[in-house]
Amino acid sequence: MDERDTLARIAAGDEAAFHQFYNAYADRIHRFALTMLRSRHLAEDVVQETLLAVWKGAQRFRGTSKVSTWVFGIARNQALSLLRREARAARDQLPPMVEPDPAIAITRQERVLAALDRLPEEQREVVFLAFYEGLSYRDIASMMEIPEGTVKSRMYHAKRALLEYLR
């Protein structure tokens, strides 16, 4: 079933279509939110709020972008507003996603996540969307409403830093 058709069915109040959409996106949104926010509790909120927004607003999808670009744009806005709220409360208390313990030989994947975690949030989200979700710099620029050059520049700096950290 095409995702656009699924959205159209959701817009018509089809709960089965919503379940299908949930299954396709919940894990991906959770990974994205966790990568951005580093908090499972907040990541769950992002999944919930994003999918509720899809349920209530499916008819607003204009069909001019990929469905995934639209969904991750909503998720990102939810994540950023949670981030701002939490930042006011206790920014420094957000733990890193991976606690590096030099005594333990960590796996390659943990090393990569730890390296990713050292990047500024604005670079981390670009890396996630580009390499995990396969979005183009155009998709990401329109989602974030920033110039394409800014997206490419964030990727450029992220890539340089990651190659350096993982050397």
Place this chain on the structure above:
Amino acid sequence: MTDCERAEELIPWYVAGSLSDEESGELAMHLATCDPCRAELARMVPLAMDLQAALGTVPGAPTELRETVTESAKRSGAPGIDVGSFLLGLSMGMSASGRGDPLQGDLRILGRKVPLFRLQQGGTERD
């Protein structure tokens, strides 16, 4: 911006498989004649694969969340209720991104096909 600087900027997107055919072609032409940029490509491919593998290990949504979300959706009533500026701003801001046709080639990175140039002595050849 020199050709090499532009190439370095595009290589991550090339490896991710999300460049337009035109940009891929343009980059490929440059890679065919530039050793340092081919070396950059060779560094980027394993990094991209590492990133995708690592991000796949980030936990997905907990199973019990499905019921919570479904229940909230039901309680919130039928779709069509205004959800404010989130969606409005987004749908207005979107530009067309759809390049439907998949890129051709025989390298599969991150589950997507990327046009591949064989790195071999005597030049670079496109399949």
